[in-house]
Amino acid sequence: MTMIKKFSMAAMAVAMSATSSLAATNITWWHGMGGRNGEVINEVSQKFNASQTACNLTPISKGTYEEALATGIAAFRSGEQPNILQVFDAGAATIINAKGATVAAEDLINNAGYKFDRNAFIEGVRYFYADSKGKFIGMPFNSSAPIMYVNPQAFEKAGVAVPKTWEEFETVAPKLKEAGFIPMTASQLTWQFTENFFSRQNIQFANNNNGYDSVVDTKMNLTDKNLVMMFEKLKAWSDAGLYKFYGASWNDNQKPFEEGKVAMWIGSSGSFGGLQKTASMPFSADFLPYWSSIKGAGTNTFIGGAALFAMAGKPEAENKCTADFFQFLTSPEIQKFYHQATGYVAITKAAYELAKKEGYYEKTPVAEVGIKQLMLPSGEWSKGYRLGFYPQIRSIMEREYNKIFSGETTVQKAFETIEKEGNDLLTRFAKTAG
Amino acid sequence: MAYTTSQPQPGGFLSRLGFGGKARSRKTAVAAEEMKRVQFTSPVLPYLFLFPQLAVIFIFFYWPSVQAVSSSFYLEDPFGFGSTFVGLSNYTDVIFSSEYQSIALFTAVFTVLVTFLSLSLGLLLAVKADRVIRGASTYKTLLIAIYAIAAPVSGLIGMMIFDQHVGPFVKMMSYFGWHMQVGLNYYDTAFAMTVVAVWKQIPYNFIFFLSGLQNVPVSVREAAMIDCRSGMRRFWTVILPLLAPTAFFLLTINVTYALFDTFGIIDVMVKDKPANNPVTLVYKVYADGFRGNDIGGSSAQSVILMIVVFVLTIFQFRFIERRVHYN
Known part of the structure; x- marks a missing residue:
């Protein structure tokens, strides 16, 4: 049933991309999520496509986390990589150590004319997909504790x-x-x-x-x-x-x-x-x-889950769209939506404050536990690993x-x-x- | 279709693996030559007909094999940026790893068990079904239908039957004091996997044995019946030798099934996390290559597997086929 739903959603997304925006720049997003979480990805993409006209994002499910990474790698080697690839925590070292496979999320966003602010992210989210100097390579996406x-x-x-x-x-x-x-x-x-x-x-x-x-x-x-x-x-x-x-x-x-x-x-x-x-x-x-x-x-x-990586070798216009999408994704409203729709934690302080102000955690205190644990004081060795x-x-x-x-x-x-x-x-x- | 196949041709299976020429006996080669002379006027034409099949073999077998062999000598970053030539160290790393050795041992035991059990049970059912007169086709259809179940689905069914919390088989066994823990206990998981793999393969063997049995001439059976009263003895001395070509073909197929085609069942039953549970060599190739992105190590393993299959096939045709008489 969910498979059928997934297919029909994907078909809808494709149909929309074909009709709505002939002049728009198309970008693709390969991910490894199924079930309800996969549907939410489609909803987020639709929200992004509806919010602007310059870019058109198509999400494609590639099965599990491992399958998404394996397909992403194979595609990269034949020059057919997507703009955005979701990579899970254990695969972080594989993609981050492959220098030249990705454009650092921070560079991508700064190059597109935005100002990237590391401090906007909550403590436990900041380091796992960053390099040793704290620069964000991957954009944290579905994050859990x-x-x-x-x-x-x-x-x-x-x-x-x-x-x-x-x-x-x-x-x-x-x-x-x-x-x-x-x-x-x-x-x-x-x-x-x-x-x-x-x-x-x-x-x-x-x-x-x-x-x-x-x-x-x-x-x-x-x-x-x-x-x-x-x-x-x-x-x-x-x-x-x-x-x-x-x-x-x-x-x-x-x-x-x-x-x-x-x-x-x-x-x-x-x-x-x-x-x-x-x-x-x-x-x-x-x-x-x-x-x-x-x-x-x-x-x-530190966070588990997965991050989004901007793949290298894409035209400037597409990179701009990817940066636009990352900005959109980390906006408080979308973060709050994603947090509430899936149960994954909100990754920015602003989104957390927004959900809090709304009284979300009074109704569902369990949803706050993970964020609070990620926001506990950090130590020298609490930021994760790169192996x-x-x-x-x-x-x-x-x-x-x-x-x-x-x-x-x-x-x-x-x-x-x-x-x-x-x-x-x-x-x-x-x-x-x- | 299965009912009309008189003698399954091992050549067909072998040529798929690319061993066609060698395995053909001289007699058939001569016959083929005569036929060629009769049928093809242009020397190019037969090659033209062969081309699609050769292209498939080349693209999906030879080319990847060559790639696997070459990358087994390198340690490579999966994205293809850096690679180091390491000679045979991928092979030595694998062969001397105790984990690989225990997986190889399990694979051997598993293959022997699955082949033996599914062949003997398939034969038993075929012999019994061959005697049934009333409602014969119903029995046969019921037995054969299982073959239509895809491997992952049979894995799922197995997973439910052997589930730690709700599995009916596990509950039944606990009355006998056997507290199965599939997923935690190595031998319990091995047991469950073997049962599912055998169950899945029995119908295939059943079909071929049944068609083999139905090809045993009635005159031979009647003559045997006059000579010997014991049905058991008649089976061992008359029927089984006549079934030998079918049995040999099935042996080859079952060994390949246990080695490779059980992947789907195993993948579903270990639920993505083999941990200390038994897996087969081909699962290990997948786990290291596709999940671990260790291209060099995984390639070396697949080359080892290729060699194993190669040796096994030569062995089967050299030493076992000699004892099989095709009419």
Whole structure:
């Protein structure tokens, strides 16, 4: 059904581009979103096309994030690249390190006669798709943060408060279990308990400034004692029935929470829209917990999701249109629309203020949690990472994490393996850039 | 169509892989030559007819193969800006990686299991269906219909049957004390994948075995019946040898199916995240190449796969086909 809808929307967009604007400059946008999120992309494009006459934007779905990136790369190599390509967080190093594949979003916007203001963006959004000096290469688009969803009924029944830290979790979890609930599930350990563990605890993830400064000799710090401790705790909680692990699949871990069996589920701020439809009980949300025993912990997390990249090799007039669209996209009204339609966070302060003034967060406080977490004070190591072949590194992590919980390996051994294989991949990646 | 095929020609399948000339026996080559002399007046004409097929093979097989071989010696930035010649290091990296070795081992076990189970079950069903007289076509249609299901769809069905939370098979097994966790436990996932892959392939084998059985002359069957009372023995000594050409063709097809065509099932069943779950070599090529953008490493893997298939095919035709008698 959604497929049909998607096709008809795309057909409509094509038809509109053919009829409405013969003189307009056509630009294309390849993305990797389906379902409701894909429809919202079409709506945003229609709004853009209706707002002016000089440019005409056509969005095209290329399947999943990975497929969008792979098709974008293949198209670039044959000179058929779109003007705008959506690239997900784990693919950021691939596209940003390919110097000459993209025009930095900041340059593009400044060249088009606008004034790009980095400070207009909220803290956690600013660095992930930027270079080491903070210049925006990609334009952050659908942005999310790992947050903790809460089933209030469980906490009421157990008579405990929602934990802010993992220490508090350890005291309340047994009571939640006694009350007949699975205290916690989590949907993506790589993102929530590894990448964002480093940022929430303010611990260095990799040398070379978390990989931002150079690809040469970049090594990950995955045998960090705090990270190992976190997973030893997770394993111990899992053995004690305080945490339940259902494998690497996102939905397998989300489903029990939707069914009301779980007290706390670590998901994404972007899960909010879907959860409203699927959850069988009322729910709220809170920040991702941290270890208060770790010095300097409690800093913000960085964005997940994806960014839009302006591909190089396009005529000046088309680049101008792409810049116009980026400006349009980051305008408070459109940001607010996108934020409310999808559940992804608003990426600019102005959009956040606008939604707040409207009273959106009083009605739906859950929608504010992700933004507030991204706006927490940042630390030296909370801005994210830039690591090559990262999709494969994530696969290695997923493999070893599964082994931890199925008892095939120990936490220490698992992280030694991930570090070794992951660093080998980083060495390989450095060679591809040479 | 399947019912009228008397002897499936292995040559047809092979020529698709580009081995046509070598596999043809001398007898058929001579026959073809005679036919050529009879039918084609101009020497260019046969090549003209061959051209479309050759063009397809060239564009979709040879050209990409050459590309894969050449890029397997480089480490390349996916956008094509920088590339470093690394000699054989893509190959050594792959071959000595413990992950690759365990995937290769799983692929071998999976291929043997899927081939053996789907061939034997397909044969069993064909033999039983061959004897049915009342409502024969209904049974046959029901058995064959499964073949129309696309691989990803059968993967989806498998995913539902083996779902951790709501899967009926998982619930049933929990009464017997087996708490399946497909997606978390390596062997549970391997079990589920094998079941779905076999289920998907049985109808194909069924069709061919059934048509093979129906080609066994009634006179031979009757003669055998006079000689021997035991149906089991008649099957092993008379019917099965007559089915050998069909079985050999199916063996080749099933091995390729298990190696390559199960991709759709596996991709759906691991839900985009293989983690510690079993995958096959071809899935690994996809994961590294298309998701990881490691073009060099992925090319090296696909060249290794090509060599494996090449060796396997030669082996099959050299050593197994010798024991098959085509009439």
